[in-house]
Every structure is written in structure tokens, then in C-alpha cells.
Amino acid sequence: xSAAGRLRYLFGVHIAGRAALxxxxxxxxxxxxxxxxxxxxxxxxxxxxxPRLKELISRHYLTGRYANGARKVAWVTSGAPIEVLTxxxxxxIYPENHGAVCGIxxxxxxxxxxAEAAGYSRDLCSYARTDIGSILSGKTPVxxxxxxxxxxxxxxxxxxxxxxxxxxAHHFGVPLVIIxxxxxxxxxxxxxxxxxxxxxxxxxxxxxxIAGRSLSHGRLRDVTRMSRDACELWLRIVESGRxxxxxxxxxxxxxxxxxxxxxxxxxxxxxxxxxxLRELNTRVGRxxxxxxxxxxxxxxxNLPIWFRxxxxxxxxxxxxxxLVASTYTNAWAELADMIDPERPLDSCASVYLHPILNRGxxxxxxxxxxxxxxxxxxxxxxxxxxxxxxxxxxxxxxxxSLSSEAGVPALLIEADHNDxxxxxxxQVRNRLDAFLEVLGV
Amino acid sequence: xxxxxxPILYPRELLRSFGVLPVELxxxxxxxxxxxxxxxxxxxxxxxxxxxxxLAGGGQDHADIxxxxxxxxxLQGLGSVLLDFPVLSKPALSFYHPRTRSRASVDYLEAxxxxxxxxxxxxxxxxxxxxxxxxxxxxxxxxxxxxxxxGRLQVALSCRDYxxxxxxxxxxxxxxxTALARPWLSSESGPSSAMPVLLSGVVxxxxxxxxxxxxxxxxxVADDTIAxxxxxxxxxxDQSAYRRMAERMASAPPCPTRGASVEERSRHLLDLAKxxxxxAVVFAVxxxxxxxxxxxxxxxxxxxxxxxxxxxxxxxxxxxxxxxLKTRMEALLETMS
Ligand code: SF4
Ligand code: SF4
Numbered sequence: 001x002s003a004a005g006r007l008r009y010l011f012g013v014h015i016a017g018r019a020a021l022x023x024x025x026x027x028x029x030x031x032x033x034x035x036x037x038x039x040x041x042x043x044x045x046x047x048x049x050x051p052r053l054k055e056l057i058s059r060h061y062l063t064g065r066y067a068n069g070a071r072k073v074a075w076v077t078s079g080a081p082i083e084v085l086t087x088x089x090x091x092x093i094y095p096e097n098h099g100a101v102c103g104i105x106x107x108x109x110x111x112x113x114x115a116e117a118a119g120y121s122r123d124l125c126s127y128a129r130t131d132i133g134s135i136l137s138g139k140t141p142v143x144x145x146x147x148x149x150x151x152x153x154x155x156x157x158x159x160x161x162x163x164x165x166x167x168x169a170h171h172f173g174v175p176l177v178i179i180x181x182x183x184x185x186x187x188x189x190x191x192x193x194x195x196x197x198x199x200x201x202x203x204x205x206x207x208x209x210i211a212g213r214s215l216s217h218g219r220l221r222d223v224t225r226m227s228r229d230a231c232e233l234w235l236r237i238v239e240s241g242r243x244x245x246x247x248x249x250x251x252x253x254x255x256x257x258x259x260x261x262x263x264x265x266x267x268x269x270x271x272x273x274x275x276x277l278r279e280l281n282t283r284v285g286r287x288x289x290x291x292x293x294x295x296x297x298x299x300x301x302n303l304p305i306w307f308r309x310x311x312x313x314x315x316x317x318x319x320x321x322x323l324v325a326s327t328y329t330n331a332w333a334e335l336a337d338m339i340d341p342e343r344p345l346d347s348c349a350s351v352y353l354h355p356i357l358n359r360g361x362x363x364x365x366x367x368x369x370x371x372x373x374x375x376x377x378x379x380x381x382x383x384x385x386x387x388x389x390x391x392x393x394x395x396x397x398x399x400x401s402l403s404s405e406a407g408v409p410a411l412l413i414e415a416d417h418n419d420x421x422x423x424x425x426x427q428v429r430n431r432l433d434a435f436l437e438v439l440g441v
Numbered sequence: 442x443x444x445x446x447x448p449i450l451y452p453r454e455l456l457r458s459f460g461v462l463p464v465e466l467x468x469x470x471x472x473x474x475x476x477x478x479x480x481x482x483x484x485x486x487x488x489x490x491x492x493x494x495x496l497a498g499g500g501q502d503h504a505d506i507x508x509x510x511x512x513x514x515x516l517q518g519l520g521s522v523l524l525d526f527p528v529l530s531k532p533a534l535s536f537y538h539p540r541t542r543s544r545a546s547v548d549y550l551e552a553x554x555x556x557x558x559x560x561x562x563x564x565x566x567x568x569x570x571x572x573x574x575x576x577x578x579x580x581x582x583x584x585x586x587x588x589x590x591x592g593r594l595q596v597a598l599s600c601r602d603y604x605x606x607x608x609x610x611x612x613x614x615x616x617x618x619t620a621l622a623r624p625w626l627s628s629e630s631g632p633s634s635a636m637p638v639l640l641s642g643v644v645x646x647x648x649x650x651x652x653x654x655x656x657x658x659x660x661x662v663a664d665d666t667i668a669x670x671x672x673x674x675x676x677x678x679d680q681s682a683y684r685r686m687a688e689r690m691a692s693a694p695p696c697p698t699r700g701a702s703v704e705e706r707s708r709h710l711l712d713l714a715k716x717x718x719x720x721a722v723v724f725a726v727x728x729x730x731x732x733x734x735x736x737x738x739x740x741x742x743x744x745x746x747x748x749x750x751x752x753x754x755x756x757x758x759x760x761x762x763x764x765x766l767k768t769r770m771e772a773l774l775e776t777m778s
Contacts, residue, residue: 011649119738123484123729155540159514159698162540163735166702170739178700182537182549183517185524192537210497278621361518362525372494388732393518396480397526 005069012066025055037078042292042317046282047252049276056272057258067091067146074208077161078261079355080154081200081348083181083227087220088211093145094262095168099127102134103306103418105141107394112419115208115333126387126418128164132377135171148174149212152203156358163308164289175210177203181352182360188350190256197349221341223265224348228339233273233334235259240280241324242375246297247280247291250326252290254304260332264287286295295320296441301364301398302383302391303417311425315432319441325375327367331356334367361394378439380410386422411435442565444534445504446654447519449512449698450666451536452554453615454579458572459561460737462504465611466492467644467668468758473498480528481519487757488643491513493528501531506564510536512698513732527581534560540700542691543707550687558683558758565617572682575615576597580676580689582615585622587673593662593717594631600651600661607669608645613659615757634660637718641710642725642754643733644668650725650761655772656674663717665710666725667733697732707743714749720777721750723770751777 028051054405059368067073071091074379078096086219087093102108106349111133116122118136120129151174156378162178162333182192208214237256240247256276283289292383300318300323305312316323335354340347356364368380380402382395395412402410410429414420446463468491477494496507507529509520523533536557539546559567588594589607596603596724606625608619614729636659644666645651656662664670670674674693695701695709708724722744726733741751752773754766 037456059743072579119741121734121737124731124734128735159517159540160735161733162700163697166697167735167739170703176702178541180540180546180700182539182553183535185521185535189552189554189556191549194547195539195545199541202545311475360521362521365521366523373728384482386482389485389518389729391516392482393485393515394522394525396482397528401526 002069009066009070012061013059013321014066017062017066021055021058021062024058025051028054030095036087042314042320043291044288044292047248047276047279049279051270052272052275053258056268060262061142063091064093064142064146065067065144072149072212073146073325074150074152075148075165075228076152077154077165077419079156079352079357080152081343083220083223083265083348083353084102084156084200084207084215085152085206086215086223087215088207090150090211091146091206092262093148095164095261096127097258098140098142098145099130099418100306102130102141102306103147106220107139107141107305109420111139113138118283122419124387125158125160125164126416126422128160128167131164132167135168147203150174150207151176152179153177154179154181154352156352156355158357158388160390167306175206176278177206179203179352181358184353184363186360188353192353193349196273196353197345200345200348219273220344222317224339224344225341226270227264227339228336229270230260230264230273231333231336232341233270233277235336237273237277238325238329238333240277240284243284245287245291246322246324246377247283247290247408248325249290249313250300250329251304251309253326254309256440257332258331287428289322291317291320291322293320294322296379297322297375297377297437299323299325299327299345299375299377300370300383301380301395302385303328303388305383305415305423306418307417307420308423308425315429319436321436321439321441323381324373325378327371330367332378357390361398362388364394365398365401372402372406372408377408379408379435382410382412384412384414386414386416387419388417407436408437442505443503444506444508445496445531445595445644446508447500447510447516448488449510449516450538450672451508451510451689452557452690454572454575454682454686455554455558455569455742456508456561457575457579457615458569458682459565459567461561462614463508464504466495466500467611468492468646469495470646470648470758471749471761473521474759480522480526484729485514485515485518487759488727490708491759493519494665496529501529504531505532507533507538508532511538513558513730515527515729532564533618534564534566534623538690538699542700545686547684547691550690551683552736554686566570572683573680576677576682576685579621582610583674584676585619585626586610588626589622590664590673591716593660595629596631596675597628600655601648603661604645604648604651604669605776611668616680619744630643634658634662636660636774637662637720639663639665639710639714639717639719639722640725641665641722642667643727643730645725645758646758647760647762649704650756650766653770654723654774657771657776659776663713663719665694665713667696667698668715670694688697693699697736703739703743704737710740711743711747711749714744719749721752722749723773724753726755728757741754
């Protein structure tokens with residue numbers, strides 16, 4: 001790490017960058033406060049913490065922009081065990097989250113086309129295509145992504161990430177650490193837990209070498225505690241969707257999810273979610289919902305359709321339909337009680353084996369049924385995501401069971417999380433209209 | 442008992458030691474897949490859709506067990522659906538192959554084989570017998586298969602008939618396969634070709650692909666398909682049967698479905714091409730197959746840099762070879778002649 005790099009980092013991130021972002025946040029907060037009235041016909045005004053979210057995310061990418069030369073950087077999958085990295089002060093970049101940002105900012109399609117021109121099939125995951133296309137074209141809406149010093153790929157969300165990270169390893173010529181988490185068709189067998197723990201332990205010396213420092217077990221414990229605290233708060237945030245009216249929609253959760261994915265293990269993330277929860281509780285106390293008139297409640301399954309989040313949110317809000325919960329955002333909440341700071345590596349092995357995407361289709365059905373009861377929803381929207389097979393395969397028999405066993409109607413929406421070319425607005429609108437008519441709204 | 446075994450790798454010898462004969466399903470060709478629409482989205486590959494459609498359409502009547510090893514996200518989904526929903530009437534089993542190669546992976550594989558043995562015991566109601574002998578029989582069959590694949594030009598058969606012989610390994614008991622295939626190893630006058638081709642991809646299907654190659658004067662001289670060449674598991678050394686099975690599986694040739702990198706695969710392909718004299722590589726890739734599709738751009742570049750010609754044919758194994766793909770292959774062969 002060079003002295004000049006560190007100086008640039010210090011100035012760009014900690015001095016000028018922070019001040020600019022803070023100023024920007026204060027301006028937004030002031031604007032929100034001074035706005036006479038929120039004019040949306042169907043939605044209540046956004047949460048007051050929103051400018052802080054923007055500040056956190058911007059700071060994350062700003063840190064990334066200046067990281068090379070000052071800090072070691074790891075590109076990691078969304079389900080990777082991040083605690084060891086954080087304890088070693090390695091800065092994480094999440095290509096999936098970057099993919100989502102590109103989806104929201106509507107640049108993903110252009111990057112996907114770049115990847116396709118280089119030979120990557122359109123049938124591949126659109127996050128992967130977005131990321132590969134962004135690297136090949138050198139374009140990103142976040143300014144600049146730092147080069148990785150190491151790649152960490154955990155297969156607990158899909159096998160796709162393994163092939164994707166192999167492409168990245170080839171491109172950047174850096175080490176790829178694979179944490180292979182055997183898929184759990186049933187309960188986790190002890191040999192699977194042992195296998196994962198072994199791999200996490202084996203990754204530590206590799207990461208220590210890259211970080212140029214030894215892992216402090218005290219620091220790992222503290223980071224793990226922060227992770228657990230953040231996940232617990234996130235759990236209470238998503239559970240606030242149980243209230244009637246719900247103070248938060250799944251669309252809000254999709255956006256406020258970023259810190260729990262990218263910044264677990266930090267005090268500022270815990271503080272942020274604590275403030276968010278306080279605000280939600282205040283809204284609940286006042287009987288204030290995310291929608292001005294909540295008439296029906298739905299559950300969402302699968303990734304968001306990032307390039308149509310606002311469109312879909314408005315379409316549902318117009319009809320008084322609140323999307324009060326989602327299996328996707330629940331995934332970062334439901335494992336909170338498995339995280340044990342006193343046994344960081346053992347609990348890490350268990351936690352990272354158990355995400356919903358690493359468990360069977362029957363488990364997901366049971367999760368949905370529990371959520372249907374808990375959140376008292378009237379129906380389920382299943383996003384059949386063309387380029388995310390692990391999340392989508394199983395939705396057809398799940399839909400049948402939701403109607404026959406859980407007694408709620410479920411609609412399958414054909415789309416894609418990041419590729420607008422696999423989305424037909426007319427078709428989705430027509431199907432939703434028919435579905436909402438069945439619900440009586 | 443019969444196990445209908447979906448792709449890709451599983452311990453055949455373990456099944457045999459429980460008196461179960463695995464019969465593999467790679468498609469099968471010609472299956473009408475519409476029946477699978479009830480459970481699987483259209484964007485799953487034709488191997489998965491064909492396999493399920495075949496079983497649900499009556500194929501399961503010939504099987505006692507359905508085995509779905511975990512080779513990719515789609516096989517994972519299919520296995521999980523069969524385990525969790527009443528789609529078929531026969532019991533389903535799964536098997537996870539690790540994606541890393543280390544001592545810990547072999548330990549994991551051994552424990553996974555033991556778990557599968559427990560499941561087989563429950564279903565068959567019997568103990569495993571002569572597991573080590575069963576392993577050695579499979580090793581012999583694999584060794585004959587390896588020689589058959591390495592000595593293609595000594596086998597006087599068209600590519601279609603040659604693969605018919607090779608792929609008997611997918612359903613015959615190991616000892617019968619060995620007896621059937623061994624005589625072909627000593628035949629000396631096979632086809633000669635000015636256009637030797639290495640076949641990679643998923644499976645040598647549709648068979649029209651092989652006919653088209655022969656008609657154009659080309660011969661497949663080496664194989665790197667997931668179904669054939671990438672499952673040539675070598676002999677193990679350990680005298681404990683389960684450990685030996687694990688060792689064998691962990692040493693199979695590089696395949697992305699077991700975590701192999703692009704570099705490992707291109708090294709392997711270049712070596713195969715060098716040994717067989719192949720001048721071109723035809724990738725018969727099943728549409729929607731992520732493990733294959735991801736590596737193709739980099740593989741293609743590496744092979745072409747080494748002077749090999751390549752073409753990618755995206756196929757549906759349940760459908761005949763489209764004319765457009767035939768034309769593409771002919772175009773490749775023309776550049777070689
Ligand atoms: S295939 Fe699905 S789970 Fe895997 S990276 Fe893509 S979107 Fe995520
Ligand atoms: S063809 Fe590819 S996607 Fe289909 S089962 Fe085989 S490995 Fe999986």
C-alpha cells in the first residue's frame with residue numbers, strides 16, 4: 001500500500017468525501033422537513049432516514065473508489081461469510097449489489113449487451129452479465145469500482161456465482177477463494193457443517209496474507225456481534241410489516257436492504273437500522289401506513305424486478321395493495337438467532353449453510369406459508385425470474401400448494417431481475433389486473 | 442431394482458452393492474416435454490425437462506428409485522421438487538458433489554456416500570454387499586471406456602454407432618459393458634479422417650449431429666462431453682470401499698459442474714486435442730446450461746489462440762438437430778478441409 005494511495009484515501013473518503021456527503025444528507029433532510037406536503041396520491045412520504053441510507057451507500061462506493069492503494073479489496077458474493085474480511089479490514093465490493101444499482105439506474109441492459117457481444121449467452125444470470133459487461137466496457141453508474149485483490153465466492157445462493165467468479169478470477173488474475181456450501185435438501189448433515197467450517201478456516205491464512213495482518217479473534221467476535229445485532233434489527237424491521245396498515249412495503253425493504261448485505265459487522269449499520277426501526281415504530285404508533293389506504297396485503301417471492309420497482313410499486317399502491325413482506329428481504333433476517341459471537345467460526349459455518357436459497361423448495365414453501373399467516377396476506381406474487389433458476393425452479397408446484405394448502409391465490413409473474421428485454425409491461429399489467437380483480441381491488 | 446439416474450456423477454458402485462442398477466436419463470431424445478410444464482419453467486434445460494417428462498409420462502414405471510445428483514442449479518431444483526412434492530410415485534434421492542478439490546472435499550464425499558448408503562439401505566431393506574468388488578468392476582469398465590475413447594480411430598464404426606457403444610455405459614451393468622466393449626479395443630482398422638474433431642459440451646446429442654459430422658467427412662476423435670469423457674473416473678487406491686469411491690469421484694476430469702476453472706479445462710482440452718490429433722472443437726451445448734455457457738467465451742479464445750478451430754452449437758436434446766446448426770458445423774469443417 002503506497003503512502004500516496006493512503007493519503008488520497010484519507011482525503012477523498014474521510015475528509016472531503018464525508019463532508020460532501022454529510023452536507024448532501026443535511027440538505028435532503030432539510031428539504032424533506034420543509035416540504036409543505038407530500039403530494040403522492042397513494043403513498044405516504046418516504047422514511048425520514050432515507051437520506052442517511054443514501055449517505056451510507058454513497059460512502060460505501062466512495063470508499064471503494066479510493067480503496068486501491070490504501071486498503072485491500074475483495075469482491076464477494078452476497079452470501080459470503082463477510083465477518084472474517086471485515087475483521088481483517090478488507091474492503092468488500094458486492095457485484096450483485098452493483099448489478100442491482102445498474103438495474104435501478106437502467107444501465108444494466110447496455111452492460112448485458114456488452115457481455116453478450118463478448119460471447120456470454122443471454123440465458124446467463126443478468127447480474128453476471130451486467131457485471132461482466134460493466135467490467136469489459138469500463139462503465140458503471142457508481143463512478144469507479146476498485147480492482148479486487150481477492151475474490152470470495154460462496155455457493156450458498158447458487159452455483160452460477162461459481163462460474164461467474166471464475167470469469168472474474170481469469171479477468172483480474174487474482175486468487176479465488178471458494179466456500180462451497182452443500183445444498184440442504186433436508187436438515188444440514190454434520191459432515192456438511194464440518195466441510196464448510198473447514199473451508200472457512202482454510203480461507204483465513206489466505207486472507208491474512210492478502211491483508212498483511214493476522215486475524216484478531218477479539219475483533220472477529222466484535223464484528224460477528226455487530227452482524228448479529230444488525231440482522232436482529234433488520235428482522236424487527238421486516239416484521240413491522242405485520243402491522244395494519246404496514247408502515248413499510250417490500251419495495252422500501254428492497255432499497256433499505258443494501259447496508260445489511262454490504263455493511264454487516266459495522267457499528268454505523270447497527271445505528272442506522274436502530275433509527276429506522278424507531279421511525280417505523282413511531283409510524284405504527286400514529287397508525288401511519290406506507291400506503292395512504294391499505295386495502296389488501298401481498299407477499300413477494302424472489303428477487304425484485306430492479307428496473308421496474310417504482311412502476312410496480314405505484315401500480316399496486318393505486319389499487320390500495322401493500323406488498324408487506326418478501327422472502328427475499330427476509331433472507332437476511334431469518335438467520336439472526338443462529339449468529340453466535342462467542343463461537344464465530346462454528347456459527348458462521350451454520351449460518352452460511354442455511355440461507356433460503358441453499359435449502360429445498362419445500363422449505364421455501366413452508367417459509368411462505370408461515371409468512372402468509374404471520375403477515376396476514378391476501379395473496380402471493382411469485383416472480384418467475386428467467387435468469388435466476390435457483391430461486392425460480394419450484395415456484396410452479398409451490399403455487400399449487402399455496403392455493404390448495406394455504407388457501408391464498410398466487411400469481412406467477414414472468415420477468416427478470418435485471419434484464420428489461422425479458423419483461424413485457426403489457427403482459428404483466430394484464431395478469432396483475434386480473435389477479436387484483438380476484439382479490440376484489 | 443432399477444434407479445433412474447439423472448446426470449451427472451454419482452457412485453454407481455454403491456448402487457450396485459445394494460443390488461440397484463442405475464439407468465441414466467440424458468434427455469432422453471425424442472421425449473415430448475410439454476408434460477413437464479406443470480412443474481418446470483420453460484427456461485430450464487431440455488435434459489431436466491426431458492428427464493422429468495419421461496418419468497412422469499410413464500417412464501417411472503420401470504424404475505424403483507429416482508436419483509438426482511446435484512450437478513447444477515437446475516438439477517438442484519429438480520431434485521428438490523421431486524423430494525418435496527408428490528410429482529412422481531417413486532422415492533427420490535440426492536447426492537451433492539463438492540465444488541472444490543482438497544482433502545476436505547474427499548472427506549466430505551466419503552461422508553456423503555455413507556449418507557446415500559443409509560438411504561439406499563432404507564429403500565432396499567438390505568445391507569451393501571461386496572462394495573469393494575463392485576468398485577473394482579466399475580473401475581475396469583471405466584478403464585475400458587477410457588481406452589475406447591482414446592482409441593477412436595481403431596474402432597471401425599460410424600460416430601453414431603461408436604457412441605451407441607460408448608453410451609452403453611449409461612445403462613449396462615459394468616461387467617456387461619466391459620465384456621461388450623473390450624473386443625473393440627483390439628480392432629485395428631477404424632475410420633481415417635482428414636477432419637479429426639474433438640467433441641465437447643454436454644452430451645453427444647441429438648444424434649443427427651454425429652451423422653452430420655460423418656457426412657461432412659469429419660470424425661470425432663476425442664471426447665470431452667459431460668456425459669462421456671468428463672466422467673472417466675480413475676482407479677482408486679484405498680482399500681475401504683467408500684473412501685475409494687470418493688477418491689475416484691474427486692479425480693474425474695475437469696468439469697465446471699464440479700468447480701473446474703477455465704484454465705484447468707483449457708489445459709485438458711488442449712492436451713486431448715494434442716493426443717488425438719483433433720484440429721477443431723465442436724461444443725454441443727444444451728440451451729440454458731449455465732455451467733457450460735459461462736466458460737465458453739474464455740475457452741474458445743484459449744483454444745483458438747492455440748490454433749484450434751471451434752464452433753458452438755446450442756441444442757435441445759429432445760429435438761432433432763436444426764438445419765441452421767448443421768450448416769454452421771459444415772461451415773467449420775469447410776474451413777478445415
Ligand atoms: S443466479 Fe440468482 S442467486 Fe445466483 S447470482 Fe444470479 S440472481 Fe443471484
Ligand atoms: S445440461 Fe447443464 S443445466 Fe442441464 S442438467 Fe446438465 S449441467 Fe445442468
